[in-house]
Every structure is written in structure tokens, then in C-alpha cells.
Amino acid sequence: MRGVWLDLPATAQDILILIALLLPALLTALIVLRGFAPGSLVRALLWRFRWANAVFVALIAISVGMGIGLIAQERGLRRGTAQAADKFDMIVSAPGSEMTMMLAAVFLQPSAVPLLDGDTYNAVSTNPRVDVAAPLAFGDSHDGSPVIGTTADFVTYLSEDQVEGRMWTDTFEAIVGAGTSLEIGDSFVPAHGHGDAADHGAHGDSYTVVGKIPRNGSPWDRAIMVPVESVWAIHGLADGHAPDAEDRLGPPYDADFFPGTPAIVVRATSLPDTYALRSEFSRDGETMAFFPGAVLANLYRIMGDVRQAMSLMTLVTQVLVAASVLLGLFILSRLFQRQLALLRAIGAPARFVMAVVWSYAAGLLATGSILGLGTGYLAAAILGRVVTARTDILVTASIGWSEVHLVAGFLSATAVLSLVPAWSVLRAPVMRAIRS
Template sequence: MIAALETAWLDASPAVQDALRLALLLVPALVTGALALRGQAPGPLVRALLLRFRWTNLLFAGLMALSVGLGVALIAQERAIREGSARAADPFDILVAAPGDEIGLMLSAVYLQPASAPLLGGDVLDRLQRDDRLTLIAPLAFGDSHAGAPVVGTTAAFLDRIGGPLAEGRVWEAAHEAVIGARSPLALGDEIAPAHGAGFSADPQAHDGAHLTVVGRMAPTGGPWDRAVVAPVEFVWAVHGLADGHAPGAERLGPPFDPDHFPGTPAFVISTRTLAGAYAARARHTDATSMAFFPGATLSRLHLLLGDLREAMSLMALAAQGLAAAGVLGGLVALTRLFARRFALLRALGAPRRFVLAVVWAYAATLMGAGAVLGLAVGAVGAEALAGLVSARTDLALSAGIGWAEAHLAAAVFSLTTVLALVPALAAYRRSPALDLRAG
């Protein structure tokens, strides 16, 4: 039986599994509700309670919504960053760089975060060009900038790989021509003078006299390359006073490059036809002079690290939700004491104690349920706002929509709080009607 259930579970689609998880998380609320409300019709009185202290009730539901929204926004944002960063790394099959810091190199090459890196020389290029498994060998020369946007030198083949067909204009035909990212503020025909370096240390005079003319605009990539200025790698070498990678008089742009005249590059992006070829290439090009690695795998390790961070933040969010729920339930216990005389009246009129329990439970559960549903909405808005902020800082295109994980969180909080709603309900259940009738 258990084995059959396990098999059915494994055979089910992820959406079905998520829907079942959601249903299971709601089971405690449904069972508690069924037990509390069985045979009773407390609707009109619950409405009366909700109307009687409408502002206090709104405050309670708002408090719950904020605490649930915090958790929802956190989970949605973390997932959006994970998906956005993975999407941005997609075109980078294998990176080859000087042995050292994989994460730093990945951040520089994929996410165009400014950093200095040792250069790979003609010997590495020669070895790469002799490897017939490789379908793409593209040097990446980064480190320069224009008005805060990175200027990257590479090949037209890699430009096509990362952005596909251009959205506007054409690919460069000369070394002083450039293509801009989809979100660049520049326009076709603009001329720019790249600065050496990036950020506060950028030196606009270092490449004095060098200029680029914008001739094309890439389609959106969803990553930091959308703000970049991409130029032939020969241009970058030239403005740094280096050889252009070709034999003198070759007068050409792009591969193949001449190992004897190769000035060096911080990284190569390489691709293979097959997965097996990719693993073989990684092994082949990892030695004392170079390291080859899958940025996707490096990113996964980074995500694992972020996952631990998420766990810690999720725990904090859960603690915040627990505190909010405890506060709201404490408030409800106090509020139901204000209603004590009315509940005593119900008992005097013949209402069973279970009816009073049903009224208070339904009242509390309504507030908690409203808080959980509102929390999803608050979380969605919060996640979108956070995504906008993170996008502005990282240039990653983030889509922080509400998914199953957030629905599971809201359902878990709702279920837990509906069970805890039995606390004020039982407090009202136990009160003596005669004493409360006299208290008026």
C-alpha cells in the first residue's frame, strides 16, 4: 500500500504534487473547522463580531497579512534571483580562465561585475583551437566602461549566442563599431569614448582618442549584458596598446586568432556539440595554466549557499509570523472577553457551549484566513517591488510571481493559526454565563 502510494506520488506531475501538498497543509484547518462548526450556523453572529470592532479586526488581519507577506516576498524573491541568475548564465557553457577563483571569474564574465583577472596567453588559445570538440571559442575582454556601463570585447559569434539576432541595426564590421545591450540608453549612431576601468576607479582619459560607434542593439538577454557596450575584442586590445590577435597585415576581425600574436584575455567562453564533449573539454583544459568550469555548476554551489541564507531568513520570517499570530490571538482573547456578556446571553437563551466555541473560532479563523490571503497579495506586491530594486542594482531581469511555495507558506500559516484559534474559542467556551450576565 505504502509502496503503491510512493509510486503514485513519484509518477504524479510536479503541479499535482504541489496541489496535493497544498491540500494536505489545509487539512488541519478543515478538520478543526469541521469539528468546531459541525451542526452550528454562526454566520450572522460572526458578521456581527466582525462589524462591531471593524477597525480592530482590520488591524489584526493587517498584522497577519504583513507577517505572511514578509515570508511570501522573501521566498518569491529568492526564487526570482535564482531563476534570473540561472537564465543569465545559460549561454555560458564553459568558461576557461587562469586557475583561481571560479566564483569571481563567473561574476565578472557572466554578470559583468568589475574585477581584475590574470590573462590567458597564446598557449591556451592554441590548445583550445586544436580541440576539435569545440564549436565556439570566444575571448571575453572586460574591465572598461562607459558612463557606468561595462564595455566588453568579444566575437560576433558569441554576440549571436548571447543575444540571438539583433533587435536593431547590424553587427560590427570594423573594430571601432559596437553593439549595445537592449536596455542601454545609447542610440544607434552614438559615438562613445570608453574609460579604462569601472566604477570610481574608471579613468576616462586612459584610452584618449579611442571611440566606438554604435551600429546595433541586441535583443533582451535578461542579464547585465542588456546594459553593456559590446565591441570586437580587437578594439579592446588595441586601446590597451596590445596586439590585435592576428598576424600583421591580416586585417580581419574575429577568430581564428593567431596564438603567436595573441595578447591575452581574462577568459574564454567555449562550447561543444555534446554534453560528453563538454565534460571532456573541461578536463582537457584544466591544468596548471588554465581552469575550465561550468558556470551553471558554480552558480548552483552559490545557490546552495544562498539556500542556507534563505533557510535562515525563512526561519526569521516564520518567527515573525509566529509572533504576529501570538499577538493577534492574544488580542482576540482580550476582545472575546469584551463580548463575554453577549456570549453569556447566548448561553442564557439556550445556546450550547459548542455554539459559543463555534462563533469565536469562526471569528478568529476569518481574521486569520483574511490575513493569510491578504498576505499573499502583500507578498506579491512586496516581491515585485524588491525585484525592481534588485534588477536595478544587478541588471538581472527578475520575475517574482507568486508560486506554489508561497501558497504552501500561506496555507501552513492559516492552518496553524486556525488550530491556535481554538485558544480564544476554548476560553469563551469555559466562561460561566451567570457571572458574565451579572457583570453588565
């Protein structure tokens, strides 16, 4: 059976799980409603106490939606960070923290890290297995956007050769991401540093924007990319080329005039070559080569633990909500206890009265649960926009099978438990209920 289950497509497995979760509620409905059609009475009760019913449904929708929104948001954040690191196959840097270096190179978080020298860069860039070896230079910003020094090959690779305008041909020309406030033709003077600590008078050289790359859902959407030579030059350093060389941009660089780079983004010619390069440039005390995807995988493992904790919290919350739902159904059943007692007094079967109460409760629960799916999607969408605005990582909202299964399990469990308030209505003496 296990082999047959594993052979099924993922969608078929999810559908079967959904059916299994809803089966208790469906069986309860078949047993309770067998031979009865209390639809008209249920509609009358729903309309007669419509405001109380609306509040009850809203509480169910909000409680279910909050749990769904948190789980969907975690999955969206995981997908967004993976997409942001998609173009960064491997990074070579000085020995240190892989997490710190990944945050600096991939997610453009300001960090103080040591530099690699020119000999190291040339060893990486001239390796026959390397297709792209781009040095990065951090430290400057403009209007909240980081200014990153790099090479034209990296910009072409990052944008998949979809640069609007043209590539830079001069030292003080720039390519901007789609999320910056700059447009082609604009000029700007970068500030030294980031945020409130930025020194806006440190540099006097002005850049002109000549190109723009399309949005790719990563922090690089807000990056301003310039020739790495210009970053070195405005900080009073050599530009990577010998003084008697012609003015040029990009590699090859002269190791004697290479000021250093905190990170080299490497794209190998093939996947096996990527692993070979990691082994070659992982040298104790000299260089550190790592895969940002592997660092994210470790982070996802931690996030997986957080997800389990969140799922447990959501489950506990749903149990508390289920208990509150039962209490609410007991209270609601008191509203029409006299009407049900009159039905019993004129000879309505006990099972018919139970069918009315259960159908009424199941209708409220089903409506609240379905609205909870929509509420969860809306909550995840709002949270996704907030996270995207704060981190520049594209986080999109989506409701997956896990959320649908959560709602189905909640609906099924509460539908079965709704037999308790329905049964309690039948226990009340008829005359006492009529007099109430």
C-alpha cells in the same frame, strides 16, 4: 505507498499536501459548526468592531507576507542567476578562483585576473570539438556600462542572431545591450576603468553604435560589445594580427601578436564534447576550464543552507505570530463578551456561542492569510525590482506551492488554536460578563 507517491505528478503531490495541511482546520470547522449557522451574528460582530478587525487582519497579512516574500525572492534570485549563465557553457581561463572568473565573465564584475596567451587561445579555438571560442577583454566603461571586447561570433550566439541594426564591420563600431543608454547611431568615447575610479580622458577613440541585441535578463543587457581588436589597440597593444596582414576582425589570431585574454567563452558542438574539452583544458599551472553552471550549483548549495535558515526563521516568526494572534483573539473576545453573555442568558447553547466566537476568529485569520499571499507577492515584486536594478539580473516575483503550503499550515494551526479563546469565553460567569 512511496512508489505510488513518486509516480504522481508534481502538481498532484502539491494539491494533496495542501489538503493535508488544511484538514485539521476543516475537521475543526465540521465539529464546531455542526448543526449551527452563526453567519448573521458573525457578520454583525465583524461590522460592529470593524476598525479593530481591520487592524488585526492587516497585522496578520503583513507578518505572513514578509515570510512569503523572502522565500519567493530567494527562489527568484536563484532562477535569475541560472538564466544569466545559460549562454556560458564553459569558460577557459588562467588557474585561479572559478567564482572570481565566473563573476567577471558572466556577471561582468570588475576583477584583476591573469591573461591567457595566443597559443592557448589558438589551441582552444582550433579544437574540432569547439563551435564558438570567444576571447573577452575587460577594463573600460561608458556611463556605467562595461565595454567588452569580443568577437562577432559571440555576439551572434549571445543574441541568438537577433541583432537589431547590423553587425560591426569596422574596428570602432559597437553592439549594445538593451539596457544601455545608447541607441543605434550614437557615438561615445569609453573611459578606462569603472565607476568613480574611471579615467574619462584616457582614450580618445570614438565608437559608433551600429547594432543592439534584445534583452536576455543578464548583466550583458547593459554591456557594450566591441571588436576585441579595438580594446587592444586603444591600450597600445597589438591587435592579434600580423602588421602586414590585411585589416581584419576576429579569428584566426597570430599567437605572436596576441596580447592576451582573461577568459575564453567556449561553446562545444555537443554536451559530451563539452565534458571532453573541460578535461582537456584543465591543466595544472596552465589553464583552468570550468562550467559556470557547476559553480552556480555550489553557490545554490550554500544558498540552500541560507534558505533553510530563512525557512526556520520564518517558521519561528509564524509561531510568534500565532501566539500573538491568540493573544489578539483573547483581547477581541473581551470586546463583545457582554453580548455573548446575553446570548447565554437567554438560553443559547454553549456550543452555539463557541461556534460564533470560532467562526469570527477563523474569518479574520482566513482573510489575513489570503491577503498575506498578496502582500508576499507584492513584497517579492518590489524586492525583485530592487535586485534587478542593482545587479542587472532579471529577478521575477512568483508565488509557488511552498508559499501556499506555508500559508495553509499557518491558517490551519491558528484555526485549531482559536478554540482556546472560544472556550475561554464560555468559562466566564454569565452575570459577571453581563455586568462588565
